[in-house]
């Protein structure tokens with residue numbers, strides 16, 4: 001279940017409160033319990049997974065979460081697996097750990113591990129969202145954010161795309177208030 005860190009150092013664990021905070025930015029957060037990780041437990045446990053195993057997970061997951069695709073018009077989806085042995089983790093962090101927007105929406109469903117997202121509230125304060133297993137997050141096009149892995153350096157995430165080119169980052173000038 002997601003946890004929200006506010007700029008005064010306090011945390012919010014109540015899902016409906018977090019949803020309310022994010023709604024102001026047009027961001028959707030939902031938690032689906034049970035999720036689909038139980039359908040492929042041995043693959044979720046593996047640190048590395050092959051491309052065909054990824055395709056299998058995506059097909060099975062999407063057969064359960066078809067409504068998400070229909071609701072939002074997602075054209076395609078894939079599985080990104082980040083783990084401590086992944087190559088170029090520093091490049092990944094440098095690319096997505098800076099505030100950016102996309103011309104299309106960014107939507108994810110987390111199968112395992114943790115991800116961190118940062119957002120700017122209308123009053124200029126910054127918030128940090130820890131996304132956890134079975135959480136679904138939808139960030140509309142044009143909403144400023146950054147994204148990173150947590151200290152465990154591990155996540156398996158389904159990404160939903162509405163354009164062929166995926167998510168190209170348009171960097172903004174906002175600086176991160178949090179150290180990651």
Ligand SMILES: CSCCC(=O)/C(O)=C/O
Pocket residue numbers: 080096106108145146147157159167169
């Ligand atoms: C959600 S994993 C890929 C990172 C990425 O493309 C992005 O835009 C994060 O904000």
Ligand SMILES: [Fe+2]
Pocket residue numbers: 096100101102106145147167
């Ligand atoms: Fe992004």
Ligand code: NI
Pocket residue numbers: 113114152153154155
């Ligand atoms: Ni982990």
